[in-house]
Amino acid sequence: MPDFILYNVAFLGMKKTSLSDIARAMGVSKTLVSLVLNGRGDEVGIKKDTQKRVLEMAKKMNYMPNLLARGLRIGSSRILGLVLPNIANPFFAHIARVVEDEAGKQGYRVMSASSDEESEKEKAIIKMLLERQVDGLILATSLKEKEEIRSLQEEKIPFVMIDRCFPDLQVHSVVVDNHAGAYKVTEHLIEEGFRKIGLVKIGPSHITPIQLRHKGYCDALRNHNIPYDDRLVREIPFGFDEQVMWEAITDMLAPPDGAEALFFLNNDLTVTGLKVIRDMQLQIPRDVAIASYDDLDVFNLLCPPVTAVAQPWKIIARESVRIIMKELNAKKHPVETERVVLPPTIRKRASTRKS
Amino acid sequence: MPDFILYNVAFLGMKKTSLSDIARAMGVSKTLVSLVLNGRGDEVGIKKDTQKRVLEMAKKMNYMPNLLARGLRIGSSRILGLVLPNIANPFFAHIARVVEDEAGKQGYRVMSASSDEESEKEKAIIKMLLERQVDGLILATSLKEKEEIRSLQEEKIPFVMIDRCFPDLQVHSVVVDNHAGAYKVTEHLIEEGFRKIGLVKIGPSHITPIQLRHKGYCDALRNHNIPYDDRLVREIPFGFDEQVMWEAITDMLAPPDGAEALFFLNNDLTVTGLKVIRDMQLQIPRDVAIASYDDLDVFNLLCPPVTAVAQPWKIIARESVRIIMKELNAKKHPVETERVVLPPTIRKRASTRKS
DNA sequence: TTGAAAGCGCTAACAA
DNA sequence: TTGTTAGCGCTTTCAA
Numbered sequence: 001m002p003d004f005i006l007y008n009v010a011f012l013g014m015k016k017t018s019l020s021d022i023a024r025a026m027g028v029s030k031t032l033v034s035l036v037l038n039g040r041g042d043e044v045g046i047k048k049d050t051q052k053r054v055l056e057m058a059k060k061m062n063y064m065p066n067l068l069a070r071g072l073r074i075g076s077s078r079i080l081g082l083v084l085p086n087i088a089n090p091f092f093a094h095i096a097r098v099v100e101d102e103a104g105k106q107g108y109r110v111m112s113a114s115s116d117e118e119s120e121k122e123k124a125i126i127k128m129l130l131e132r133q134v135d136g137l138i139l140a141t142s143l144k145e146k147e148e149i150r151s152l153q154e155e156k157i158p159f160v161m162i163d164r165c166f167p168d169l170q171v172h173s174v175v176v177d178n179h180a181g182a183y184k185v186t187e188h189l190i191e192e193g194f195r196k197i198g199l200v201k202i203g204p205s206h207i208t209p210i211q212l213r214h215k216g217y218c219d220a221l222r223n224h225n226i227p228y229d230d231r232l233v234r235e236i237p238f239g240f241d242e243q244v245m246w247e248a249i250t251d252m253l254a255p256p257d258g259a260e261a262l263f264f265l266n267n268d269l270t271v272t273g274l275k276v277i278r279d280m281q282l283q284i285p286r287d288v289a290i291a292s293y294d295d296l297d298v299f300n301l302l303c304p305p306v307t308a309v310a311q312p313w314k315i316i317a318r319e320s321v322r323i324i325m326k327e328l329n330a331k332k333h334p335v336e337t338e339r340v341v342l343p344p345t346i347r348k349r350a351s352t353r354k355s
Numbered sequence: 356m357p358d359f360i361l362y363n364v365a366f367l368g369m370k371k372t373s374l375s376d377i378a379r380a381m382g383v384s385k386t387l388v389s390l391v392l393n394g395r396g397d398e399v400g401i402k403k404d405t406q407k408r409v410l411e412m413a414k415k416m417n418y419m420p421n422l423l424a425r426g427l428r429i430g431s432s433r434i435l436g437l438v439l440p441n442i443a444n445p446f447f448a449h450i451a452r453v454v455e456d457e458a459g460k461q462g463y464r465v466m467s468a469s470s471d472e473e474s475e476k477e478k479a480i481i482k483m484l485l486e487r488q489v490d491g492l493i494l495a496t497s498l499k500e501k502e503e504i505r506s507l508q509e510e511k512i513p514f515v516m517i518d519r520c521f522p523d524l525q526v527h528s529v530v531v532d533n534h535a536g537a538y539k540v541t542e543h544l545i546e547e548g549f550r551k552i553g554l555v556k557i558g559p560s561h562i563t564p565i566q567l568r569h570k571g572y573c574d575a576l577r578n579h580n581i582p583y584d585d586r587l588v589r590e591i592p593f594g595f596d597e598q599v600m601w602e603a604i605t606d607m608l609a610p611p612d613g614a615e616a617l618f619f620l621n622n623d624l625t626v627t628g629l630k631v632i633r634d635m636q637l638q639i640p641r642d643v644a645i646a647s648y649d650d651l652d653v654f655n656l657l658c659p660p661v662t663a664v665a666q667p668w669k670i671i672a673r674e675s676v677r678i679i680m681k682e683l684n685a686k687k688h689p690v691e692t693e694r695v696v697l698p699p700t701i702r703k704r705a706s707t708r709k710s
Numbered sequence: 711t712t713g714a715a716a717g718c719g720c721t722a723a724c725a726a
Numbered sequence: 727t728t729g730t731t732a733g734c735g736c737t738t739t740c741a742a
Contacts, residue, residue: 018719029729034721045727067487068432069719072423072734079466086452093448097441097469104468109483111434111466113459114452128464132422274656296653301629303658373735384713389737400711424735427718713742718735725730 017061026057033058037065071133080324081129081137082112083122085238091267091294091313092140095162098317099138106325108135115142117204117238123148130157136324140164144206158327160320164208165339172327174319174340178209178293181309181344182216182263185291188307188346189261190224193354194289196232197221198252198259200245200273202266203237213265213293232259236269245272249280253288261289261352267296270306290351304350312342372416381412388413392420426488435679436484436492437467438477440593446622446649446668447495450517453672454493461680463490470497472559472593478503485512491679495519499561513682515675519563520694527682529674529695533564536664536699537571537618540646543662543701544616545579548709549644551587552576553607553614555600555628557621558592568620568648587614591624600627604635608643616644616707622651625661645706659705667697 019037023030028050035044036054071077080103084092096112103110111129115122122142129137137159143149146166152159153171165173189197199217201210214233221228234248252259264270270292277288284290284304292299295308323338374392378385383405390399391409426432435458439447451467458465466484470477477497484492492514498504501521507514508526520528544552554572556565569588576583589603607614617632619625625647632643639645639659647654650663678693 016719019721020719030720031722031730032728035728038721047727050727064482064486066427066719068423068427069734070721072421072427072718072736073720073722075734077423087442087455088445088449088452090443090445090448093445093451094443096448097443100442100468109466109468109487111464113455113464127419131419132464271652271656275652278656297626297630298651298653298657301626301633301657302653371735374737375735385736386714386738387712390712393737402711405711421735424718425737427720427734428736428738430718711742714740716737716739718737720734721732723730723732726728 016066017058017063018066019063022054022057022061022063025061026053028054037063076135077133078108079132079134080108080110080321081126081132081134082110083125083129083137083139083141084112084114085117085140085142086114087112088114089268090296091311094313095140095317098314099321102318102321106321108325110138117142117207119144126152136160136328138162138320138324142204142207144204156333158324160323160327162316162320166208170337172323172338174316174323174338174342175209176311176316176342176344178212178344179216179219181293181311181346182213182265183220184216184346185263185293185307185309186217186220187224188348189263189289189291189352190220190226192289192352194261194352195226196229196257196260197226198232198262199234200248200252200262200264200269201233201235202269203235205235210265217263229257231257240272242272242276245269246276246279249273249276253282259288261285261291263291263293265293267292267294270294270299270308271296274302274306284351285353286355289354295345295347300347300349302351304353307349307352308347310345310347312344315342371421372413372418373421374418377409377412377416377418380416381408383409392418431490432488433463434487434489435463435465435676436481436487436489437465438480438484438492438494438496439467439469440472440495440497441469442467443469444621444623445651446666449668450495450672453669454676457673457676461676463680465493472497472562474499481507491515491683493517493675493679497559497562499559511688513679515678515682517671517675521563525692527678527693529671529678529693529697530564531666531671531697531699533567533699534571534574536648536666536701537568537620538575539571539701540618540648540662540664541572541575542579543703544618544644544646544707545575545581547644547707549616549707550581551584551612551615552581553587553617554589555603555607555617555619555624556588556590557624558590560590565620572618584612586612595627597627597631600624601631601634604628604631608637614643616640616646618646618648620648622647622649625649625654625663626651629657629661639706640708641710644709650700650702655702655704657706659708662704662707663702665700665702667699670697 019030019033022033033054035041036051041051082099087093087096100110113125139161140163160172162174165175264273282288290306292306292308295310299306299308319340327335374385374388378388388409390396391406396406437454442448442451455465468480494516495518501524515527517529520530619628637643645661647661647663650665654661654663674695682690
């Protein structure tokens with residue numbers, strides 16, 4: 001009475017039901033069961049009745065496919081690796097959410113990990129993801145050198161770079177026009193009458209978008225005949241605290257040539273910067289004007305509301321998934337390289353209004 | 356000359372190197388290679404020299420273990436499933452980050468997914484995670500009924516519930532004392548002199564912490580002899596927009612018995628609520644006082660700063676990983692049920708000061 | 711000190 | 727219309 005034992009096993013959850021369990025219980029082959037359960041019954045021409053019986057038995061025995069086994073067999077895990085500097089940052093959290101949704105629509109899952117802007121950590125993450133046999137990678141990289149990326153290319157790992165990309169690499173990428181965003185905000189500040197504009201960068205210095213934003217700032221100054229003053233430019237290392245920000249701001253605002261405006265190059269900097277400025281009891285924009293790269297919902301609720309560069313994170317996420325899927329489903333390789341550059345939106349608000 | 360071919364394969368990335376490739380190239384057995392690569396060489400007593408040669412060959416051939424295969428074989432994926440309502444919500448994004456870090460320290464990876472507060476979506480997520488053979492689950496559940504949880508128990512799936520837990524279930528859980536948080540904030544409002552206190556809940560109504568917060572609110576009112584007025588209590592469905600919030604608030608503030616204060620039961624509600632209130636050109640706290648369940652960094656930067664209940668997300672995440680690891684490593688089952696209840700912190704700020 | 715062989719659960723080429 | 731067989735890459739038992 002093998003049936004009894006099998007049922008018991010299944011019902012008591014002592015052990016998971018496998019394909020062969022079903023096959024054995026029904027006296028058919030694993031192949032048949034596999035075919036039916038994968039919806040290929042009709043295609044192959046398995047009797048309707050048999051199909052129904054298989055389905056019923058699978059249900060009865062509480063069958064659950066083992067996706068590790070399937071992945072091993074078909075050589076594809078249906079997992080996407082998502083590498084981010086920090087998933088707790090709202091910008092990346094939103095991206096993670098949309099990537100998850102978009103990938104899910106195509107039967108893919110995502111495994112994400114945060115690099116904290118550290119090259120070594122990121123290398124370890126990528127290694128781990130590859131060991132776990134992810135089918136493709138979406139990378140907001142913190143890598144200092146592009147060699148690692150090159151080796152991904154050589155190994156023919158499908159991947160898309162987002163937010164950040166080494167300019168001279170021939171790879172899929174979805175980025176925002178960082179130069180334009182920073183240029184426009186700086187120009188806006190200049191047009192509002194500010195000339196001494198401080199720039200607060202996030203470190204490490206090799207992050208491409210930060211370099212481009214810096215360049216946008218420089219170019220705007222130059223085109224408006226304002227001399228570049230490197231006492232007005234600071235780099236704050238990732239993982240900074242309020243103290244570090246306090247020192248930087250105090251320094252930048254110090255007379256006689258102190259900044260009249262501060263442009264923070266990401267949302268973390270802006271939030272901490274605003275805290276420090278409040279603690280210093282300074283009025284915005286009277287004592288110092290404020291602009292932010294990255295917009296948060298709440299920036300518009302502050303008093304005064306903070307001028308910001310909004311990034312289209314939804315589109316970044318969607319495009320990255322679209323491209324990686326195209327790559328994964330491509331019949332022919334290599335697929336033509338896609339380099340998407342999205343425009344940022346400048347949200348001019350009261351924090352940059354000359355009073 | 357098999358060596359040549361093998362090297363070629365490895366170096367050109369035509370095909371990944373496997374254990375048997377290394378074994379074959381060296382003329383030894385897979386067993387040996389596996390043992391050495393897993394650091395069990397000494398333990399088993401493999402010659403130092405052989406070990407060195409294996410290690411070198413592995414490196415030379417660019418070996419990467421296939422974790423799907425290992426997982427299949429050892430019956431453990433070293434993956435934790437993390438189920439959240441929405442990873443884009445800062446509260447959950449922070450939790451995800453810390454869970455990722457803590458699990459990583461123990462060699463586990465996490466696969467997360469968002470349920471959007473939908474029971475059906477969550478069931479599908481759990482099913483998917485189990486099919487992917489996660490070793491354990493951390494659940495901030497959106498499930499309406501506890502049956503699904505019960506069946507996890509019956510199937511002996513290791514899991515920990517966080518943030519939300521069905522009260523009469525004997526399961527591991529890490530939650531915040533929601534009743535206390537809401538009670539104290541409500542009491543604070545009352546002590547500041549507000550009597551008509553509106554409550555803005557997030558739907559769906561079965562979310563346990565929301566029910567408890569609601570109860571905390573009720574109890575505080577009762578203990579201060581303030582009658583409960585259900586016109587002052589609204590539920591806004593998850594995924595709401597500004598319009599919905601606008602209607603609710605307009606309604607609650609309407610004379611003659613309009614609310615003098617509003618207590619929002621999560622950070623999303625607070626942010627949108629503040630937007631609406633600003634658009635209505637109301638002064639906080641003169642026209643209406645504001646309190647929030649969930650604190651965000653920026654709440655302290657608003658003018659006025661917003662009174663909030665801060666939740667210890669770092670501890671929630673750490674504890675949940677600690678417990679699931681204890682469960683996974685336990686020699687004996689069942690492990691004693693852990694029910695951690697963390698205290699929230701009330702941050703009293705100017706938004707609730709009677710002017 | 712090392713190797714042979716089995717098998718985790720699945721799919722797929724080929725046979726019948 | 728269904729079954730046989732092989733094998734994905736790994737670990738592990740047992741033997742030598």
